[in-house]
Amino acid sequence: MFALLTNKYPGMRVWLSQRITAVVMAAYVVLLIIALLMLQPSDYAAWRVFAGSTVFRLATLLCFICLSVHAWVGVRDVLRDYIFNQTLRTYLQILVDLLLVAYVVWLSLILWGL
């Protein structure tokens, strides 16, 4: 089974990373909803305490990194299916890649830079 993850089968790694990131994000969302329902941060101070906790920061960053990998694969598949002009597709893919990296940086700044 691990042979499938070597360089010989790059598509397998992409396929599997989309699945693994999906599981991580699903777990994060369920836990986040439970935490929000239990703690109910209903004003600014409570919300800052909630979002400032180390658990929230690390879990959210992890989830978002997974999201960017997941979205990278997803958008790549969509572009390959509908954009037939190679040049345009390459440029769109680069744009999406840059956006996703920028989003991860942006989120880190939001979580730690405040």
Added chain:
Amino acid sequence: MQKQSPNNRPKNLNLFTIKLPINALVSILHRASGVALFLLLPFMLSLLQQSLISATGYQAVSQMFNHAFVKLLLIACSWAFFHHFYAGIRHLLQDVHWMTTLQKSRFTGRVVLILVGLSVVLFAWSIF
């Protein structure tokens, strides 16, 4: 012998005459909702930033969410999330060969649509 050239074949590009089977419907909506969620990312990040940066920012965000129109937008966004979430779980289960016959996947497709509907209604009810 008459041979029809491929160029003379009848075309059916009127999307309204094509009825999607439920599996195709759940699948294309999974893709559409995924693209929608991707396009929503900057707005989600911006709202998170606004809500955390200062008490005034937090006030502004919560006041914005009080508008009925914004709530409707939020409900539409929640549809994208719930559909992508439930249909994604269905895809994951199919990846491990659970419920993959045509009959069974039609059933799970219906379950996904029902769960999405219920979740969106519950979400709408909780914010209004």
